[in-house]
Amino acid sequence: MRAENRENNALRPVSLQVGVNPYAEGSCLIKCGNTHVICTASVEERVPLWLKNSGQGWITAEYGMLPRATATRTDREAIKGQSGRTQEIQRLIGRSLRAAVDLQALGETCIKIDCDVLQADGGTRTASITGGFVALYQALQTLAQQRAWAKIPCLHTVCAISCGVYDGQPLLDLDYQEDSHAQTDSNFVFTGEGALVEVQATAEKVPFETDTFLQLLALAQQGASTLTQLQKEVLKIGD
Amino acid sequence: MRAENRENNALRPVSLQVGVNPYAEGSCLIKCGNTHVICTASVEERVPLWLKNSGQGWITAEYGMLPRATATRTDREAIKGQSGRTQEIQRLIGRSLRAAVDLQALGETCIKIDCDVLQADGGTRTASITGGFVALYQALQTLAQQRAWAKIPCLHTVCAISCGVYDGQPLLDLDYQEDSHAQTDSNFVFTGEGALVEVQATAEKVPFETDTFLQLLALAQQGASTLTQLQKEVLKIGD
Amino acid sequence: MRAENRENNALRPVSLQVGVNPYAEGSCLIKCGNTHVICTASVEERVPLWLKNSGQGWITAEYGMLPRATATRTDREAIKGQSGRTQEIQRLIGRSLRAAVDLQALGETCIKIDCDVLQADGGTRTASITGGFVALYQALQTLAQQRAWAKIPCLHTVCAISCGVYDGQPLLDLDYQEDSHAQTDSNFVFTGEGALVEVQATAEKVPFETDTFLQLLALAQQGASTLTQLQKEVLKIGD
Amino acid sequence: MRAENRENNALRPVSLQVGVNPYAEGSCLIKCGNTHVICTASVEERVPLWLKNSGQGWITAEYGMLPRATATRTDREAIKGQSGRTQEIQRLIGRSLRAAVDLQALGETCIKIDCDVLQADGGTRTASITGGFVALYQALQTLAQQRAWAKIPCLHTVCAISCGVYDGQPLLDLDYQEDSHAQTDSNFVFTGEGALVEVQATAEKVPFETDTFLQLLALAQQGASTLTQLQKEVLKIGD
Amino acid sequence: MRAENRENNALRPVSLQVGVNPYAEGSCLIKCGNTHVICTASVEERVPLWLKNSGQGWITAEYGMLPRATATRTDREAIKGQSGRTQEIQRLIGRSLRAAVDLQALGETCIKIDCDVLQADGGTRTASITGGFVALYQALQTLAQQRAWAKIPCLHTVCAISCGVYDGQPLLDLDYQEDSHAQTDSNFVFTGEGALVEVQATAEKVPFETDTFLQLLALAQQGASTLTQLQKEVLKIGD
Amino acid sequence: MRAENRENNALRPVSLQVGVNPYAEGSCLIKCGNTHVICTASVEERVPLWLKNSGQGWITAEYGMLPRATATRTDREAIKGQSGRTQEIQRLIGRSLRAAVDLQALGETCIKIDCDVLQADGGTRTASITGGFVALYQALQTLAQQRAWAKIPCLHTVCAISCGVYDGQPLLDLDYQEDSHAQTDSNFVFTGEGALVEVQATAEKVPFETDTFLQLLALAQQGASTLTQLQKEVLKIGD
Secondary structure: OOHHHOOOOOOOOEEEEEOOOOOOOEEEEEEEOOEEEEEEEEEEOOOOHHHOOOOOOEEEEEEEEOHHHOOOOOOOHHHHOOOHHHHHHHHHHHHHHHOOEOHHHHOOOEEEEEEEEEEOOOOHHHHHHHHHHHHHHHHHHHHHHHOOOOOOOEOOOEEEEEEEEEOOEEEEOOOHHHHOOOOEEEEEEEEOOOOEEEEEEEEOOOOEOHHHHHHHHHHHHHHHHHHHHHHHHHHOOOO | OOHHHOOOOOOOOEEEEEOOOOOOOEEEEEEEOOEEEEEEEEEEOOOOHHHOOOOOOEEEEEEEEOOOOOOOOOOOHHHHOOOHHHHHHHHHHHHHHHOOEOHHHHOOOEEEEEEEEEEOOOOHHHHHHHHHHHHHHHHHHHHHHHOOOOOOOEOOOEEEEEEEEEOOEEEEOOOHHHHOOOOEEEEEEEEOOOOEEEEEEEEOOOOEOHHHHHHHHHHHHHHHHHHHHHHHHHHOOOO | OOHHHOOOOOOOOEEEEEOOOOOOOEEEEEEEOOEEEEEEEEEEOOOOHHHOOOOOOEEEEEEEEOOOOOOOOOOOHHHHOOOHHHHHHHHHHHHHHHOOEOHHHHOOOEEEEEEEEEEOOOOHHHHHHHHHHHHHHHHHHHHHHHOOOOOOOEOOOEEEEEEEEEOOEEEEOOOHHHHOOOOEEEEEEEEOOOOEEEEEEEEOOOOEOHHHHHHHHHHHHHHHHHHHHHHHHHHOOOO | OOHHHOOOOOOOOEEEEEOOOOOOOEEEEEEEOOEEEEEEEEEEOOOOHHHOOOOOOEEEEEEEEOHHHOOOOOOOHHHHOOOHHHHHHHHHHHHHHHOOEOHHHHOOOEEEEEEEEEEOOOOHHHHHHHHHHHHHHHHHHHHHHHOOOOOOOEOOOEEEEEEEEEOOEEEEOOOHHHHOOOOEEEEEEEEOOOOEEEEEEEEOOOOEOHHHHHHHHHHHHHHHHHHHHHHHHHHOOOO | OOHHHOOOOOOOOEEEEEOOOOOOOEEEEEEEOOEEEEEEEEEEOOOOHHHOOOOOOEEEEEEEEOHHHOOOOOOOHHHHOOOHHHHHHHHHHHHHHHOOEOHHHHOOOEEEEEEEEEEOOOOHHHHHHHHHHHHHHHHHHHHHHHOOOOOOOEOOOEEEEEEEEEOOEEEEOOOHHHHOOOOEEEEEEEEOOOOEEEEEEEEOOOOEOHHHHHHHHHHHHHHHHHHHHHHHHHHOOOO | OOHHHOOOOOOOOEEEEEOOOOOOOEEEEEEEOOEEEEEEEEEEOOOOHHHOOOOOOEEEEEEEEOOOOOOOOOOOHHHHOOOHHHHHHHHHHHHHHHOOEOHHHHOOOEEEEEEEEEEOOOOHHHHHHHHHHHHHHHHHHHHHHHOOOOOOOEOOOEEEEEEEEEOOEEEEOOOHHHHOOOOEEEEEEEEOOOOEEEEEEEEOOOOEOHHHHHHHHHHHHHHHHHHHHHHHHHHOOOO
16 A cells, blocks of 8 residues: 555645745745655846857756755765766756747746755655746746736646556655655656656666556656646646 | 834844754754744764764754845855855854754764755844754754653753844844845854853954944844743743 | 668667777677767676675666767866766666666676767767677676676666657667757667666657657667667577 | 963064065065964956956955974865865955955955965964965055055054963963863954954853953953054054 | 787887778877777867967867776776876877977967877877877868968977886887886887987886986887888878 | 076075974975975875785875965965876976885885975976975984884985076076076986986977987086085985
8 A cells, every 4th residue: 555545546745836935036835745845947147158149048957955855864965066866857857847938939048947855755856847847937927027028938838747666556656665666767747738748767676568668658647637737727827 | 224114123033943854853944034944953873083982972064055045046056066155154053053062971973954045134144053953952852862861962052143233233133135234244152041152243344343342242142032032932941 | 861871760780899808807899870889897896885795786887978979079078077968878878787687696796887989970878788788798708607607697688779750750770960950869778578678758849749759669679679689699699 | 381481461472574475566474483374465457257347456365274384284275175164264364354455446456365374383364364464565565656556555454363261261362282272262353443353252162251252352452452563563554 | 028029129019090080180090019099189270268369279188098998997087087197198298299280380270189098008198199190190181171271280290109127128118017017117209300309217116327218218219210100101291 | 698697507596494394204495596395294104005014105295386486376276276287296206205215114104295385486396306305304314213213214315406408508407487488398306326216308399309308417417416415414414
């Protein structure tokens, strides 16, 4: 049985709190069970050098974890430097959120998404994408208003969810306990329309068959549909 | 007039929320106006090398700020490394909290205090000390229970507060706006009995007379007395 | 039309040259078209600290590129440090090759796979996995002989291939020109039996439908089957 | 009894040797007992980026110690990087010396003060400030002459001294032996007129009462008065 | 007896393969016995800052070794940073090759020589200079053609060779085994006309007399003459 | 004419002041004209890991320059890290001084030589070797006394000097002005008996003939003979 009698295809309780930071152009505190991530979106007028005079904007992301976000304290990255895992995660978040935005319409503006994990109980990278999108969208709204744009330059909503095979069973939205014992671990990023933005699946212990993979994909589609709805609600995006 | 009609000798609204982190041995979310700091205390059985076989424990602190804790985003220290300012602050927090603990009675145990600023509006280092003490004390309680100690190895409660001269007036508990225009800036760390643990005063623009300094000290004593009382309440420490 | 009139489902000419390094326990020079990677396997008696006294071995990988492996020279990582991309790739190679080995049977031995790209024309990470497996297997053979093992502690052969959508067409084994214009980019790692070890798919420009993804998967299975056969030939592994 | 029968309120023998470096615009070798520091002032036409076009100048300081300045060799910071202690000290020196200068009158010029400790026997940071001021003033004299200024843009002379409580006694100007056993350790920076520029007091072992603190302050005022007089003599500054 | 019955004044078999890299403006794979180095020359339009608007070009070199170029694997410099030895070698290569070029005639162009050791069996720095010159010359030919220069801006061919005293005997072109036991180790860089560009001789174990040094110099002159001839052949430089 | 009417074969005025540091086991302030270097020798009981249980000692050197040792201030290496030039110099000093010592007789002891340049006017690396030897010898004397050795474990005195070709003339002991315009630059390290420990010659602008090189060698031998005599005098080493 899963913790709190959760069904195999059930998400943990999710909440998205918009505008939690008084300074940022956009912000969201996402809670997926015991995983809590603060996401902020910061607008900067400067784009990276290689986009100068391109007329195009950019979205980039950074990821961090408070040292005691986890059961055992981990060393502070400000002291030991960013790990390969951290860099991999923030590259994934950035790539995923760029898919949400019409960079041409944004113009030469850079939006930095910071995802800082206050508490970690599995699924921090997917929570960062789901919450990061909310912060990003709020910043786009702010910009649209400031610059009197006719339209928010957002192409899709974007959300993400993890799945895995645990004890032979495909499960949706793994917590840390499940994740660290999973045979297969996967992360899916979707648009609100259900198209795929990113797929990552890893055989942690045993290689997996195509069929198993398709089961995980199906579970993820189901979870993403719920997350999309929630995002639209808190952001007041109509269908 | 100060923001929110605050008197010159008034603290901003303070709250101390104990036990906010589900994993840490001790934790406290301190809010002083718009300055919010999460403090956690992590117990480790290892002491630094130079204390090995000394029978004595150690308290150490680390300090960080989320990139968008401030009005303008600051670069992440995990990427650019810890600034001199950060190192100076965490050395101050560690020194101040060590004064609270009977290191001999603690035995060869290290407690790491992490102070992470979620929002910054002036006074983050003093809030870190005041909130860090609460997290530390909770960890000492936990340890005392686990190890069946007769007594919590705490010598004093410790709290801290800033003062400054702004527009010629001595003020208690500066917010960011006041701090960045102050002529003199000072931080005081006190024990619950009113003795001094640390004094730091800096002439930001004009050197100051001894008299001015004594006025700041008096204001600080008054603020510290309120903070001490609050710490004792939330930690249920009797007189 | 693809370069050299290649069919959409055709691999570039591949060669695997075993034993090219006179010092390494295992080595392979893999050429996939103009992508050339030297892979070496180095046996070390020490395992990482966290595996000490576990009785289990470890496989780890490092990846590098000569500065002029590419059309335009890139700065040397020995000077600027490893990029996030490099770290991500070497984590992928290590994970993929660990799936090939019976770590328990290997015992407390570490095998380091170095993949150094002499020339890059797309697909360097998948070539590194395919060639890295050959170097690894040769090292396992060497070890098996030295230690008089009854059996080479290899669970599966492992190979990898990239696919992508270019100009609306699903293509197998992208070269650099195709890769840098692809709408979707994906990498698949397979065992010789056709099970999946790792799946990574990214929407470079437009989110992709599940159907498209399944077409890429099918192409990859076909390419992997050819690579597996070649690996078995050069390593003289019977069916 | 203190070393060399020194009275509790006596400075160690001090000497200020001006112009010891043949290249620097200003320089001073300060000796306070066995503490010897070479201070140089280097004039640069560039100000930090954030002062560009402000019309204002800047004073900054760096601090270092030769590896064998101390009884036991310490590792070279060029190899291990600057410690938190070093950064804290050089920030203090810079802040203290900025108080001496009329930055507006200086114009867009930067003066870098380098304080390199040849031998350390306690009080290196206060000696650096006292000697650093002499080097700085000499550089200002040089500049005033070169640029035909009517007046040297110096607002105050600045000097610094340490005090502490050792064995229950307040002492002026601690040597290393006293400093490392002090119950309270403090550093005071003064202008020549006796106003305070910086106060730092730390309870090394036991928190201290306000009265004790005031005794230390009184001792420091007395020491600073002697140092000021000496600075004026060697720099030929009249009253 | 030396390995493979080599005479004391004999070079190992040398080969220079020109144009091995499909992207670089110049390239050469040099093999001196078991020492194999890939050298590439990359043309960049930017000169270092201090040469801007000087009308003059620059030649610079970088050196690296694949981790398993040696009998025992060495840690990757991309992870641990460049060693002092590496920096010393690449400074030597750069200095030596600059002597070959008319920097004024080159104009504001920078040529970067990358020397990456695939296999190391002694003499990697001298092989890098000899092979690096070939890559450099090919790049100068390319440039001369592109820019329709009347003359290739090359002043001299440049090559290098090592000598040493082993077991009391002066030997030409040491392999690793000889090098690591040599009493004296020396490297000589020559122009094709036999003038000296660089001399480095080190007493590894016992100081050496002037006479011994002159014997080493004579051996080196002989070896350099052979290398010069080979360079001219592969580059089709007439006398 | 050279500065101060110096003859081409004349050294600048040299002085060796022994025992200038009150803490180090050995120390020497060497002044060669305006080049001033403080050398200290620090004895440590630990040898590098690879010498553990070898019964053999080690000599190592570090080199630094105060930021304003030069006409123009150079950035502090504690901030920007050691340059390749610094590493090359300290490797040379270490190698040269190791030749002076009977490492077997020294036993498992490490002596660290720190050479810190207070003022630089050319020839800082050779001055460091000459002064470093004096500091080293004093430390060996101290050790011999402490450990009641019958003999100081010193095989040779060691000194070093630079020569160069300037305006077509071979010159001994170049100052900065000469050095920066020299056509050829060379450094020679000798034992007191006149044998060579290290030879380094570089064609700065024009390759040089063997004859020129031999003239430089002859000049260097002459200068070294004077330095050796001075070393023996200050160290009271008889012939």
